[in-house]
Amino acid sequence: MNAPQAKAPKTAISPTRAENYSEWYQQVVRASDMAELSGVRGCMIIKPNGYGIWELMQRDLDRRFKETGHENCYFPLFIPLSYFQKEADHVEGFAKEMAVVTHHRLSTKNGVLVPDGELEEPLIVRPTSETVIGVAMAKWIKSYRDLPLLVNQWANVVRWEMRPRLLLRTAEFLWQEGHTAHETYEDAMAETRRMHEIYRQFVEEVLALPVVPGEKPANERFPGAVNSFSIEAMMQDGRALQAGTSHYLGQNFSKSLDIQFQNREGNLEHVHTTSWGVSTRLLGALVMAHSDDNGLRVPPRLAPWQVVIVPVLRGDSDKESVLAYCESLKSELQAQTYAGDRLRVKLDKRDISGADKKWDWIKKGAPLVLEIGARDVEGGKVCVTRRDHLDQGKRFPLRSEFIAGIVDELTAIQQGLFDQALAFMTSRTVTDIKTRAAFDAYFGKNDENGFVGNQGFVRAKWSGDLSSLESIDELGVTIRCIPFDQDGKEGVCVLTGKPATQDVIFARAY
């Protein structure tokens, strides 16, 4: 049992966010049945309730990629060590987190299975695929007429993380990686920015999560990139989470992997490449950004079940009529279209108490839960609980009114989650910190629980001097991005007091 909470209202998740944020996070992931740890260090099992959300993310993003001319393909999981070695910064950036395959068979020695058959050349389990895809591009591209080359793959990758965190940072994760090759700097940069903007729209519209789009400072760039762009979201403890990245790789990879084309003048030139990705980390972002002390809250556009119907049965006498009412309600709702899809409606016929079922779906984050009993059938009504406003309790509209308003209601829930997250981010974004003393005071120390009471984004001027960042290392604070919207005004660097015009976002990050 938990510590006695005499007056606190009962919450489905314990501890609450305020009591212990990181423990709360674990409990929400468990209660929502999205994912769990496996027997393999740092590797997770994504369960149907989590994977269903990921599938909806995939579907929406995939459509956006196709609409902008990209095609899917698949490259090998294993990358020869020699491929990886070709781009110096790239190797250095990933060397410390590589899974390496050195053998290709097992044999039995003293009754124990041991690796046997050492490989001539070790294989890397891909941490990202710039190199393998680049090698293929070098074969595919001959002429400027072959450009741009726009491909994407949905795949798993492995990065041997020191400190895994369920859904947010695991050794293996699922993602999408786009790789493109272009004739000119301008084309490649436009592509980098286009995909970055697609991520911004996707995360804001579909995940209902407001973000700060911007460029990464030099020290936070992807290994091998010339420019890295990110969208930064704020979690409910005020920490930042990079929700998507897009990189202009310049000619770094084309030179090291020899990706050349004959230009319009007939001369050989190296292509300009880009890469961009989002991962299952977005599931973790969803949890940390939208959940409350009663569990997950899934934006309708990502909800595997947007409406869950829970029959409340008091005895066999009304069972048939209630179930029939639920079935027809389900059919009518399914005939509705929201965000381009038929409504996803679940009729939960499990033989457990109605109250248990309702709370199960609240913890799983279903946007709307309908409890239907004999009296609703009689009155032609429905009993509605809205996940984004549990505090408002239940309401009992006429069935016909509810169905007529369902699309508007889902739209309102989607928008409401965004608005709440935006209000939170705005309230935790500080713009009036001008001195180092104020900066240090703001980021101060965590309390004993690890819960950080006074934390968020600090938007302030920065001189651009990378060495000045060493002084904020001990605070665990980094520059998350240099936002696109700049006021361009002269000011002083919050870290050094030197003249500075550039605004940046400082925060602790996941």
Add this chain to the structure above:
RNA sequence: CGGGGAGUAGCGCAGUCUGGUAGCGCAUCUGGUUUGGGACCAGAGGGUCGCAAGUUCGAAUCUUGUCUCCCCGACCA
């Protein structure tokens, strides 16, 4: 990889100091009573106490090793 904490039933925990082969709450199952709602009563099932070796007549408890998880750092999507 460094520092700290922890692995006992599905979940949350007690028991470990002072060895005598497991207990509580919730969940699960059965029966009953209830019910516009996260119900109540009674009964039941479920654990080789993370794993391995050692000490001992005897180990959840002591020793050593090892794996995993959590928190703080260094690294990252």
